[in-house]
Amino acid sequence: MKLLVIGIDGGTKSIIDGMPMPFTQSLFKGAASKKLEEDLISRGWAEALTGEHASTNKGFYLMPCSDGSYDFSASYSKADMVSASSSETLWNYLSKNDVSVGIVNVPTTGPVDNVKGFMVAGGGGGIKATGEVPDGMVYPPAYKKMLEEGGYVFDVRLPGGEKTVSEFLKKISRAERVQRDIFIKLAQMEKPDFGFHCFRITTEVQYLARYEIERCIKKLNDCKSKGGEFKVDNEIQRVVIEHYRELDESIKSIFQKLEPESYMFIGDHSTALFKYEGNVDVWLSEKGYLRTLSAAEVFVRRGKRFLERKLLTKLRKNKKPKASLIRRPITQFSKRNSLAFGTFYDTGNFAGIFINDYQRFGGPVKGAEQVKALVNRICEDFNVDPVSIKYGLEARPYREEHEGAPFQHLMPDIKIHKPDTIYFSSRRWQFINENPNFKPLSQSLDGISYPHSGAKGSDPLFVYSKDLEQLIKDDDPRDLRLTYRIITRFFTRLA
Template identity: 75%
Template sequence: MKLLVIGIDGGTKEIIDGMPMPFTQSLFLGAASEHLEEDLISRGWAEALTGEHASTNKGFYLMPCADGSYDFSASYSKSEMVSASSNKPIWDLLNENGVSVGIVNVPTTGPADEVSGFIIAGGGGGVKAGGGVPDGMVYPPSYKKILENNRYVFDVRLPGGEDTVSGFLRKISEAEEVQKNTFVQLAKQEKPEFGFHCFRITTEVQYLARYEIKRCIEAFSDCRAKGLEFEPDNEIQRELVNHYRKLDESIKFIFRELDPESYIIIGDHSTALFEYEGNIDVWLSEKGYLKVLSPVEAFIRKGFRFLKRKALLALGGKNPPKASLIRRPITSFSKNKTLAFGTFYDTGNFAGIFINDSDRFGGPVKGLKATKSIVDNICKEFNSDPVSIEYGLIAKPYREVHENARFQHLMPDIKIHKPDSIYFSSRRWKFITDNPNLKALSESLAGVRYPYSGVKGSDPLFVCSKNLEQLIHEGDPNDLRLAYRIISRFFIQAN
């Protein structure tokens, strides 16, 4: 294999350096690395697959429908990515230049395209966690039988049919083991020049158990300093250590069996410790930019929306998209008296503010001049707030710096620059509050939901073999679009 890309969803250098992963650590010692910065509104894997930011490939974690409602979409698909992007997806670009590909479990690759080589689409995108092998997710289709024989699992999501954290961790390790074996089996059969295998489910471990992982890293460090062997405190820590040992062994197995000439190891984001939870709507309400509805008003609005939906269905209208794909602001606010509202619970880690404009939401703010005035005023007030200063929060215009971008209208008007450890969700009515889940995990999974003790971080893992360093050019973007550029330059310049 000429070039191998290993993806680790949520890949975090601190974790790989701190846990027992000697083979991967040895790779890092002889490699080049880049410190990337993701804004966490744009999906990292979509950036790596297209070389484009969400402003041009529509790969937002959460975006307004911008149809006069306050509906937001949490869905994103390969078809949207391909149709929105001006660049070809990496598999098409390489195939058109005579390069065969072997891609397994990378998000936003399904349904699998017809390629020179093979693709097993990544989990997500409608694939049921723990289910069988759906049609259309494997190319060539004949390889579906191999996956079935291997008992291939596309995805595992909490609770994964398990009652305990330890059982959940074991299930993830078992699924990733089968995925890795299947990738190597097909790669040895097809012999693609480019390979891309993603350990996607590891990110589920880190969202759930980031606090326990931190405790393990600290204990390993302390034991090394004292010349002692690390002994886990509990069964959860024991399974965490086993997970990272198996991940390291899997990476070693792939390298040993496929012997790549060059390699890249990347994450789509890192995983940070979730220390505080924030709610921008609280600040906006206190400053008069957002008018919260009374409980009675909120009840009336909910009832009106229910009756409206029933009436539309009675008149032959279609059912709305699945509730899991459409989200609405958690805060019930007055549409006519609210000038701005904050981003709310989503699968990224982006804190921002939307101006309640007439074009996107049917709100009271009309025109660019009025929008800019409110943006400037909010940024000035927010940045002088003692609480913002205490927690390192800085508000800056965001939407306007992407002027003329195709999907600029889907962006928040303001970005709150912040530590990754503060996750803004609108779930709790306090500007900044401690995360109650930042503590040792108990074995029971009853009532446990994401995010728990880990959230997306902005500094994804990016390591590559030394010979690829020359393919990084001055002016290249400092995010995962860089991966697309290195891969394309490696093959197309070589040819």
């Protein structure tokens, strides 16, 4: 294999460096790395697969439907990515240039295309975690039987049918072992020039147990410096340590059996310690930019919305994504009397503010000049606030920086630059408060949801063999679009 890419969803270099992963650490010592910066509004895997930011491939974690409502979509698929992007997907680019590929479990790749080589779609996108392998998710289709006989699992999501943290983590490790074995077996049969295998489910461990992971790393470092014997505090720590040992063994097995000439390790984002939770709607309300509704007003609004949905269903005019993929602001605010509202609970870790403009939401702010003036005023007010200063928060214009981009209208007007350790949502009515889940983890999974003690971080894993350094140019973006550039240049150079 000429080039191998190992993807680790939520891949975090400090975790790999700190956990008992001797083989992977030995590779890193002889490799180069870069500190990338993801804005966490743009999906990292989509950037790596197209070389484009969400402003041009529509790969947002959350975006307004822009139809006069306050409905937002969390839907994104390979079909969306292909139709929106101006570039070819990585696998199609390589196949057209006579480069054989072997890709397993990379998100946003299904249904799979006919390629020179093999593909197994990544989890998500409606694929069930267990059961039969869906049609269209494996190419060549003849390999579908191999996956089914091997007990292939596409994905595991919390709680994964389990009641305890330990069983959940063990289930993840079992699923990733099967995925690894399938990748190795297919690669040995097909001998592709390019391989890309993703350990997607490891991110579930990190969202859930990031606090315990950090405790383990600290204890391991203390043992190394003091020469003592490492001992876990509890069963959860034992299973966490075992997960990373098995991840290291899987990486070792792939490298030893496929012997790649060059390699890359990437994550779609990192996983940060989730220490604080923020709610920008509280700040907007206190400053007069947002007016919350009374209990009576909330009741009336819910009734109207129920009737509207019934009517749209009857008329069959509702073409939005299915209800499970629609997000609405948690804060109940007046549409007529609110000038702005904040981003809310979503799958990213992005903090921003949407101007309540007429064009997208039917709000009171009309015209580009009014929007720009309001953006500047909010940023000025936010940046002198003592709480913003205390927690290292800074508001800057965001949407206007992407002038002319095809999907600029889907962006927040303001981005709040912040530490990754502060996750913004609208779940608690306080500008900044401590995360109550940032503490030792108990075994029961009852009532646990994400993010728990870990959230997406902006500095994804990005490590590569030193021979790839010459493929990086000074003007290349310092985010995951760089992945696409390195890979395509690598095989263009060999042509």
